[in-house]
Amino acid sequence: MPDKHQEIPLLDLLPQFQSLEPRLREALDEVLTTQRFIMGPVVADFEQNLAQYCKVPHAFGVSSGTDALLAALMALDVAAGDEVITTPYSFFATAGCIARLGAVPVFVDIEPDTFNLDATDAAQAITPRTKGLLPVHLFGQMADMDPLLHLAGEHGLWVVEDAAQAIGAELDGRRAGSLGRVGCFSFFPSKNLGCFGDGGGVTTTDDDLAARLDILRNHGARPKYHHQIVGGNFRLDAIQAAVLRVKLPHLDSWTEARQANAARYRRLFVEAGLAADREKTTAPAPLRETPTVLPTERPGRRHIYNQFVIRARDRDALMTHLRDNGIGCEVYYPVPLHLQECFAYLGYRDGDFPAAEAAARETLAIPIFPELTGGQQERVVQVVADFYSHR
Numbered sequence: 001m002p003d004k005h006q007e008i009p010l011l012d013l014l015p016q017f018q019s020l021e022p023r024l025r026e027a028l029d030e031v032l033t034t035q036r037f038i039m040g041p042v043v044a045d046f047e048q049n050l051a052q053y054c055k056v057p058h059a060f061g062v063s064s065g066t067d068a069l070l071a072a073l074m075a076l077d078v079a080a081g082d083e084v085i086t087t088p089y090s091f092f093a094t095a096g097c098i099a100r101l102g103a104v105p106v107f108v109d110i111e112p113d114t115f116n117l118d119a120t121d122a123a124q125a126i127t128p129r130t131k132g133l134l135p136v137h138l139f140g141q142m143a144d145m146d147p148l149l150h151l152a153g154e155h156g157l158w159v160v161e162d163a164a165q166a167i168g169a170e171l172d173g174r175r176a177g178s179l180g181r182v183g184c185f186s187f188f189p190s191k192n193l194g195c196f197g198d199g200g201g202v203t204t205t206d207d208d209l210a211a212r213l214d215i216l217r218n219h220g221a222r223p224k225y226h227h228q229i230v231g232g233n234f235r236l237d238a239i240q241a242a243v244l245r246v247k248l249p250h251l252d253s254w255t256e257a258r259q260a261n262a263a264r265y266r267r268l269f270v271e272a273g274l275a276a277d278r279e280k281t282t283a284p285a286p287l288r289e290t291p292t293v294l295p296t297e298r299p300g301r302r303h304i305y306n307q308f309v310i311r312a313r314d315r316d317a318l319m320t321h322l323r324d325n326g327i328g329c330e331v332y333y334p335v336p337l338h339l340q341e342c343f344a345y346l347g348y349r350d351g352d353f354p355a356a357e358a359a360a361r362e363t364l365a366i367p368i369f370p371e372l373t374g375g376q377q378e379r380v381v382q383v384v385a386d387f388y389s390h391r
Contacts, residue, residue: 065186
């Protein structure tokens with residue numbers, strides 16, 4: 001029986017650290033001993049391992065997932081007045097990096113089942129000023145890339161993958177970060193592969209673009225003090241690379257634990273009468289039929305479950321109830337990007353993207369971290385069931 005008084009955080013990183021503590025301390029001591037904190041062999045070794053993991057020839061460590069996106073767009077010469085088609089339902093950096101370069105984020109709606117960019121809507125948004133497409137592999141499941149890549153090919157556009165939440169995710173055996181011109185990753189501590197602060201990565205299969213990204217992340221300089229292009233200080237610290245190098249070999253086992261936890265949630269939610277048994281479908285049961293709707297896992301996808309995000313009737317009240325009972329949860333994302341104050345100049349209005357706006361109103365992330373126990377999951381579901389039993 002689950003412990004009725006146990007607090008369960010949305011994410012608990014301590015068990016992971018404890019399991020790797022001796023090796024992590026050894027890796028950090030190596031950096032301290034060599035005093036090579038910027039670039040160097042530790043970073044290069046991690047980059048090689050990352051490229052191999054993502055099944056690409058080139059990978060570079062950068063300072064954050066945000067800077068990964070910024071570097072990718074700079075490498076592709078995105079400039080003032082250019083348009084980039086992207087999703088309004090994502091972390092701010094997705095659109096913020098477009099705007100920082102003076103370009104225009106052009107939002108299109110999402111698929112209601114996966115929360116990812118709708119390729120059909122993207123096709124309708126192309127104009128002569130469109131330079132590329134920036135889909136997000138949200139919550140750990142890859143977007144529908146094939147129609148997006150076809151669309152890009154037809155119109156001479158590039159595709160940049162925002163894979164910040166999707167390292168190791170797959171579409172028909174192809175890894176996130178290997179399909180577009182550039183793949184962008186975040187190693188923020190809460191990600192499936194997280195470092196001890198900010199960190200990120202970029203991947204590409206394009207040799208010329210790889211050379212440009214490598215230079216661009218270091219102020220555009222090669223050799224030192226000789227600047228071919230205007231770049232930025234986007235380097236990954238050696239300390240963070242050392243942490244990531246220790247963690248990367250364990251990533252697949254952590255992913256498998258997340259997937260097992262997702263499968264257990266599905267069983268528990270269905271058994272409790274909280275959700276329909278519709279794991280692989282493009283038509284999830286609406287909230288009028290069940291109190292919650294579980295994440296859709298599309299066929300051919302390897303979903304890595306960076307988050308386990310449900311749709312919930314009376315979402316805000318459920319969130320309060322869970323927190324009052326010691327259950328960690330979070331809303332990703334309460335205000336879609338097209339309705340953010342800083343993007344008011346774009347002229348979007350409430351109602352422009354119904355699927356994204358519904359997701360912002362209805363979704364809630366519950367604990368899914370690898371070390372989550374079956375008993376803890378039972379308690380989470382029981383607290384959810386208790387909430388709906390009184391409504």
